[in-house]
Amino acid sequence: MGRSPCCEKVALKKGPWTPEEDQKLLAYIEQHGHIGSWRALPAKAGLQRCGKSCRLRWINYLRPDIKRGKFSLQEEQTIIQLHALLGNRWSAITTHLPKRTDNEIKNYWNTHLKKRLTKMGIDPVTHKPKTNALGSAIGQTRDAANLSHMAQWESTRIEAEARLVRESKVLLVTNPPSQYHHQLSGGQIPNKATGFVASRPQCLEVLKAWQGAVSGMFGIARDLESPTSTLNFPENNMLAISNLGFNENFVGNNSLQASCFEKSNQIQGLKEKIILDDHEMTTDQGGAIWFQESSFRTSAHENNIEGLSEDDVMLVCESGDGGGHHHQQQSSSSMDGEDQNSDINNGAYNVNFEDNKNYWNSILNLLVNASATWSPVF
DNA sequence: AACAGACGCAACCGCCGAACA
């Protein structure tokens, strides 16, 4: 059974493409497109190449909408920020740099950015400073874990978004824009310039809102961990987000959406309450603001947020210059790491990144800015 | 000028999940 047998594995050409081959491939795709089967394309186009090779050549080189040449500073920053969030998920990163190919971004990362970060004393894999981590292992572990899960959320969202955009493109092909416009739902954003409609279902908006509110101040619930996650949460005080009834399946269910927004707003309010609660906050010599875990526990209790018991709460990184808030990071004027030990004993988690605050803020701001652009909540 | 090593990038390889029969 199964599909009909694959290619005859006849002597297919390998190695660099010649201008003639490029011309053949271009001519064929311009005339017929490539949607259908890359597998069958080479024979039809008169090429002695496998379909995979043709696909790569088209995607990485011949596609007309590719921007080539040096990466701008903005592009570099975007790549670094997204890599911190997504890791080596080049295809996901590429969705934010649509005129660049994943191969190009990957190459640029490996040949330029990785080395640059290393020179700056930042581990290009973890995006953490390469200082001794023993002193603040717990705080950093928590922070890394939180960021990792934020990344997983974001990654999932980007993938879903890319998929929906692809689907939208297909719809756009089959439906002229004037007709398609009538199919818009609340989450879809028409592009005036292109007429293209980016699909952004409300479930993603809510997810974004939820994620922004929750991940900014809590750890991500164990329930929401990706099965592929390699990070573990040994603590028992994780916030059980699933208790709040959030479920991706609520698309189209207005009451559930409203409920979710309500919870999101509740948590946002709680966040502000904590940050404004002066007597619970302290500043260190470097000016970084700290607040005590007990403060949040109390506030969560007082605000009676469903599903948030005192024991459910874990404080994690809350960052971003835009909001004028700093989480409980310890400031240090040196990069040697020796003085950056944790201060867990007094109840505050020390995240050992103050010297790279701007770096991390830029990463988190990327998410915040994205939310501001897309979300009705932020 | 010649050489070696570093660098940059196009292309290939191998794996995985989805689609298909």
Add this chain to the structure above:
DNA sequence: TTGTTCGGCGGTTGCGTCTGT
């Protein structure tokens, strides 16, 4: 349900170019 193919992805390689000695 199962076996096979295909498309897509990330990792890696190979080779041409650049740079320093």
